[in-house]
Amino acid sequence: MDEQTTRGYDVEAVRADFPILQRRLDEDTPLIYLDSGATSQRPRQVIDAEVDFLTRDNAAVKRGAHRLAEAATDAYEGARETIARFIGAPSAEELVFTKNATEALNLVAYSLGQGEASTPEHLRVGPGDEILVTEMEHHANLVPWQELARRTGATLRWIPLADDFTLDLTDLDSLLTERTKVLAVSHQSNVLGTLTPIRRLAEAAHAVGALVVLDACQSVPHMPIDLATLGVDFAAFSGHKMLGPTGIGVLWGRAELLAAMPPFLTGGSMIEVVTMEGTTFAEPPARFEAGTPMVSQAVGLAAACDYLGALGMENVAAHERALTTRAIEGLRELPGVRVIGPDAGPDRAGAVAFDLAGRHPHDVGQVLDSRGVEVRVGHHCAWPLHRRYGLHGTTRASFSVYTTEAEVDALVEGMGAVIDFFARFDR
Amino acid sequence: MDLTSLYTDIVFEHDKRPLHAGLREPFAAEVHHVNPTCGDEITLRLQLEGEGEQARVADLSYDATGCAMSRASASIMADLLIGRTVAEIEPIAAHMEQVMHARGKETGDEDVIGDAVALTGAAKFPNRVKCVLMSWKAYQAALLETRVLGER
Numbered sequence: 001m002d003e004q005t006t007r008g009y010d011v012e013a014v015r016a017d018f019p020i021l022q023r024r025l026d027e028d029t030p031l032i033y034l035d036s037g038a039t040s041q042r043p044r045q046v047i048d049a050e051v052d053f054l055t056r057d058n059a060a061v062k063r064g065a066h067r068l069a070e071a072a073t074d075a076y077e078g079a080r081e082t083i084a085r086f087i088g089a090p091s092a093e094e095l096v097f098t099k100n101a102t103e104a105l106n107l108v109a110y111s112l113g114q115g116e117a118s119t120p121e122h123l124r125v126g127p128g129d130e131i132l133v134t135e136m137e138h139h140a141n142l143v144p145w146q147e148l149a150r151r152t153g154a155t156l157r158w159i160p161l162a163d164d165f166t167l168d169l170t171d172l173d174s175l176l177t178e179r180t181k182v183l184a185v186s187h188q189s190n191v192l193g194t195l196t197p198i199r200r201l202a203e204a205a206h207a208v209g210a211l212v213v214l215d216a217c218q219s220v221p222h223m224p225i226d227l228a229t230l231g232v233d234f235a236a237f238s239g240h241k242m243l244g245p246t247g248i249g250v251l252w253g254r255a256e257l258l259a260a261m262p263p264f265l266t267g268g269s270m271i272e273v274v275t276m277e278g279t280t281f282a283e284p285p286a287r288f289e290a291g292t293p294m295v296s297q298a299v300g301l302a303a304a305c306d307y308l309g310a311l312g313m314e315n316v317a318a319h320e321r322a323l324t325t326r327a328i329e330g331l332r333e334l335p336g337v338r339v340i341g342p343d344a345g346p347d348r349a350g351a352v353a354f355d356l357a358g359r360h361p362h363d364v365g366q367v368l369d370s371r372g373v374e375v376r377v378g379h380h381c382a383w384p385l386h387r388r389y390g391l392h393g394t395t396r397a398s399f400s401v402y403t404t405e406a407e408v409d410a411l412v413e414g415m416g417a418v419i420d421f422f423a424r425f426d427r
Numbered sequence: 428m429d430l431t432s433l434y435t436d437i438v439f440e441h442d443k444r445p446l447h448a449g450l451r452e453p454f455a456a457e458v459h460h461v462n463p464t465c466g467d468e469i470t471l472r473l474q475l476e477g478e479g480e481q482a483r484v485a486d487l488s489y490d491a492t493g494c495a496m497s498r499a500s501a502s503i504m505a506d507l508l509i510g511r512t513v514a515e516i517e518p519i520a521a522h523m524e525q526v527m528h529a530r531g532k533e534t535g536d537e538d539v540i541g542d543a544v545a546l547t548g549a550a551k552f553p554n555r556v557k558c559v560l561m562s563w564k565a566y567q568a569a570l571l572e573t574r575v576l577g578e579r
Contacts, residue, residue: 362494
């Protein structure tokens with residue numbers, strides 16, 4: 001039985017929406033794109049939404065009284081509402097557009113370090129405070145917190161990784177204390193595929209009065225998300241990993257927190273009253289969107305949310321889960337290949353990283369690329385995670401709505417070819 | 428795509444049995460270079476005899492982790508440079524750099540760079556150029572650190 005009949009998910013119909021999937025890398029080599037965890041491809045609906053906006057309504061938003069400016073502002077704010085609904089945010093006003101998820105996380109880290117006396121104590125990180133992260137974090141959810149600690153005199157601590165590729169929560173009680181101001185954690189590891197027990201962690205953090213910042217870059221594109229019930233205070237994700245454009249990220253934050261936070265970047269559009277002596281700031285989200293924002297990207301990202309919503313995120317998650325299981329089972333059969341991540345199951349999702357004994361991932365990726373199989377190699381911006389497992393890097397396949405079982409099989413066959421290719425030099 | 432232009436037998440020979448590998452004493456300078464995109468690392472030690480441009484490489488030892496290209500490059504380079512003077516090495520390093528940035532349009536002069544011609548296939552793959560040149564950059568940084576050429 002094919003995928004359509006087993007799960008009611010028509011992957012071929014989905015693929016027809018993605019123009020880039022039709023291209024060939026060269027005459028004999030079709031594109032087998034297994035790097036959606038780095039950036040996903042965009043369907044015609046997203047590309048068209050941006051083109052339609054640019055050819056009909058393009059103008060600077062929130063300024064000028066002309067009709068075009070109003071149309072552009074409507075498109076921008078309409079996009080905010082669409083995206084808010086997609087992730088279950090109680091209000092569109094809780095969504096801040098940033099240039100990417102990295103900027104969204106930096107926004108929070110910077111704002112919490114401002115240390116102004118007028119800012120409520122729970123939104124101020126200073127000497128003696130602790131920031132808790134995990135050993136599995138992407139650099140985007142690690143370095144800003146290291147820097148916040150360095151600037152403020154706070155201490156950075158981390159939840160270690162266990163041998164089974166999950167977080168080791170044995171010492172959680174001693175790591176998460178009254179001193180902890182912030183817990184910053186990924187929803188899903190971009191390397192291991194591990195899903196973190198976010199509800200449990202958020203409850204524990206709130207019990208000691210800490211804020212919870214979620215890196216949702218790898219979860220929002222791949223599973224149903226309802227931020228209102230997840231228990232976190234902030235969440236960051238990027239447009240380009242969820243079928244949307246580059247140049248846009250989203251920070252979601254609880255309204256009462258955003259309302260009390262000092263700004264990150266300052267300038268036009270984020271002000272209330274400006275005199276030569278000083279400035280008062282606009283309410284969120286405008287307070288955190290200094291300068292002319294990315295409008296066509298917001299429109300494109302809203303179109304991506306509509307596209308994913310129409311597919312149904314439950315269906316997307318089931319589709320990718322089946323691919324993940326297939327990849328893990330296939331790769332495990334190969335000599336010298338070790339999957340770096342938990343077994344297939346409910347606690348992991350679709351990033352499948354692996355190691356080939358004695359071979360550097362760069363070399364593995366090069367041979368796979370010669371067969372059109374496009375994967376990511378290296379440390380995937382999670383260097384401490386790799387160091388934890390004694391690895392310099394891994395090869396990672398990652399999936400999206402358009403990935404097929406045949407492509408997963410091509411990865412497994414490709415790895416067989418990689419092994420054969422290098423074996424002839426090992427005589 | 429022609430993988431054999433990248434993974435030549437010479438590359439694998441050096442990858443499997445790297446020449447002059449391991450860190451040795453004495454050394455006048457030690458540097459540590461990293462390729463931040465892939466995490467490849469090399470620690471390189473340089474020992475010179477003599478002064479100025481006529482100083483001779485008495486030993487070049489290293490510890491390299493990385494792909495076949497980067498490890499082979501370190502091995503070939505060490506074998507090429509040990510015993511030569513700084514003045515002799517300069518045109519070799521310059522030629523290496525030039526060929527690696529020629530996007531595969533130059534094959535390299537074997538009389539100048541020896542076995543390193545086997546690495547020049549990587550010049551066609553822009554993201555592999557850094558793998559090959561990392562060890563050469565490390566040599567140049569170590570040379571500066573010895574101050575054998577004075578402050579410059």
